[in-house]
Amino acid sequence: MNDRSPTATLIADTGRGNEAAILNAALEAFGEKGFNGASMRDVARGAGTSLSNLYNYFPSKSHLLAEVLRRANDELYSRTRTAVEQAGDAAAARLRDAVRAYVGFVVDFQTAALVAISEIRYLDGDERERVVAARDSTQAIFEQIVAAGAGNGEFRTPYPADAARSIVSMCSAVSTWYRPGGRLSRGQLAEQHARYALALVEAPLAGLA
Amino acid sequence: MNDRSPTATLIADTGRGNEAAILNAALEAFGEKGFNGASMRDVARGAGTSLSNLYNYFPSKSHLLAEVLRRANDELYSRTRTAVEQAGDAAAARLRDAVRAYVGFVVDFQTAALVAISEIRYLDGDERERVVAARDSTQAIFEQIVAAGAGNGEFRTPYPADAARSIVSMCSAVSTWYRPGGRLSRGQLAEQHARYALALVEAPLAGLA
């Protein structure tokens, strides 16, 4: 398991001038001050460009948020799904690796994860629906695993339909308090949460690492 | 177990003119639009008074938020502690009742719970410290229970120092998605989360309801 430091920025160069710098600056600004607390001037300053130039890339502040959230959720979904696909057939292993991937993302891209949970409420209309759908896809991965595990007896939880949501809540909440360099490393956090998740769905102890 | 409906408003009449109305309106406004998204005009409108009159009660928007958060955290702490005190000596029973009380509060005062987790970041200085301390006191209740249970063998989790935080995260996250009239009742939510918590700390199945 890779315990390396994050790639630091979620959004890599997009090949379109300042676009990546703007998105990363928006991410930082929204993370630090919240969507409504951050101003377009903050974003411009962080991106090292002018206020008016932002509008050459994104038609509005809302679109900026939407794009940031879309990328964060896509990356989270993609990492989680890849991890599950490579985990074999056992529900316990799949849940363990899903949680590891999820928590790993939260640690690697803490700000992105924080923004993804806390600022989605400021989206409206179509933008919102698209992002909500992406978030729900990720949660659905966990729900399917838990349902499968409950179905084949691996998990004995009496609440297979609801447990996944609590697992996801628990994992994403890491973004609200995690600080790099703290007592717990990326790997430890992943392991702990994997165990919490398996215990929560009442997988037999033998299934625990 | 009491399954009654909430008392509806967290802040009861204080006997001081519009104070309670203002606090409740602030709670609603912050809950709906976030601290920075809600304006003092929104609060005034909700309280049925004039914008400038707000300042006869609270010297600033920040103080208003601080007071709302203080009351929400105090009530949550008080409910949780009372529940634990009446739960007997067994760690499992204490944890179960703490979770029930906590989730009960979240359901009863969903908005207050939501604001308490999501808007605390907009406080500064002393106000922030006081509210953070109140929040930490509540979490400490859970930490002590888990530590005690781990100490006497009731809980087998290898992470007794960290599990409590995940339990609290999981419980407070209910405020972000719960809707009255949904599939799960107040009592069901409390029971489910109590079981999640006991499973998470790896209490033997016999301890589960």
Added chain:
Amino acid sequence: MNDRSPTATLIADTGRGNEAAILNAALEAFGEKGFNGASMRDVARGAGTSLSNLYNYFPSKSHLLAEVLRRANDELYSRTRTAVEQAGDAAAARLRDAVRAYVGFVVDFQTAALVAISEIRYLDGDERERVVAARDSTQAIFEQIVAAGAGNGEFRTPYPADAARSIVSMCSAVSTWYRPGGRLSRGQLAEQHARYALALVEAPLAGLA
């Protein structure tokens, strides 16, 4: 010549409840922050009473200013006139004693003197006219002395019609920089300005102390 410290407050108890306290608080507030910079709340705080109670004594902020200015100018006029009346017939002695009295007032009631020159511009209408008239009466004392001295040859200034204004300007400006406990005492300031005044109107040196 009396070199005592000031009586500290220009406005003595008026026998009408809080009136004197309010006037003195207004004087301090206007002196410190200017008429527009000081609020009625500042005045109330300084007077140790409630905001609304101010309006039981004075119908508006402007009236408060007018009353403060009226009292300051009346006292200044009265002191100056008394000094001149007791000074004998010689223009030089009359001018010397007028200046001594004027500067003495400025030192004793620095704030009042400062407010009297700098805040009169914020009065309107009748209030303004009354205060301006009081101020002009004081200046007229100096003009008459200079005119008399120029008429009888005591003063040789070629500008007898204008010199008095400069003398008064010079004396009242003391209020803008004087600090109790500074290098120059009340008596020294009075003497210096008396000599400046006599020199300015070109009284022969023999007439100087």
Added chain:
Amino acid sequence: MNDRSPTATLIADTGRGNEAAILNAALEAFGEKGFNGASMRDVARGAGTSLSNLYNYFPSKSHLLAEVLRRANDELYSRTRTAVEQAGDAAAARLRDAVRAYVGFVVDFQTAALVAISEIRYLDGDERERVVAARDSTQAIFEQIVAAGAGNGEFRTPYPADAARSIVSMCSAVSTWYRPGGRLSRGQLAEQHARYALALVEAPLAGLA
């Protein structure tokens, strides 16, 4: 001696959009209503631009005042120093020309001179210190002349260390009452005050024009 009319506006076009218009409007507004009595709306109206656009040029009302005061004091200092440098070595001639230049400035830029004396009190911190230093530099010119004249016997005043302040007070007070088109012309005012100053420091009559 030049008796021409003023250049009308202290602040000439700076080549930066509306900057000069804003500074001149601020000068007028502060002169008419005082710093606290004038609103940023007044300034915007006077400058022919929008309220919010003011903040593209100056970050706050205080900065606007500071800049206005800085320019006024710089110009006054520069004019006075230039006059003295061209006046030869005799203290009497230097004092005479310094006063002429000072009073000339007051007449030419009456509003600027008025604001410079009366509104400096509303500055704080560094802004204040810088402007106070500029004002003191101008006064120091007069102090040096008087000290020199007292040293070489040209002036017989017993108060060489203090007389300069009174001279400056007297000259700057002209800004509080001068009205163009009044009885006294620019040149007459300059001459009168030059003579007052020389008399005040007790220069022998032979030295007077």
Added chain:
DNA sequence: TATGAATGAGATTTCATTCAT
């Protein structure tokens, strides 16, 4: 693309003043 200048709307907060008690 990129920018500086511009703007109308709206933010929080303070104001002088009034009123019921």
Added chain:
DNA sequence: CATGAATGAAATCTCATTCAT
């Protein structure tokens, strides 16, 4: 006389956004 509560207007300043260049 005295007060706390209330209010409409206006204060300074920031906002997202637009436009001419």
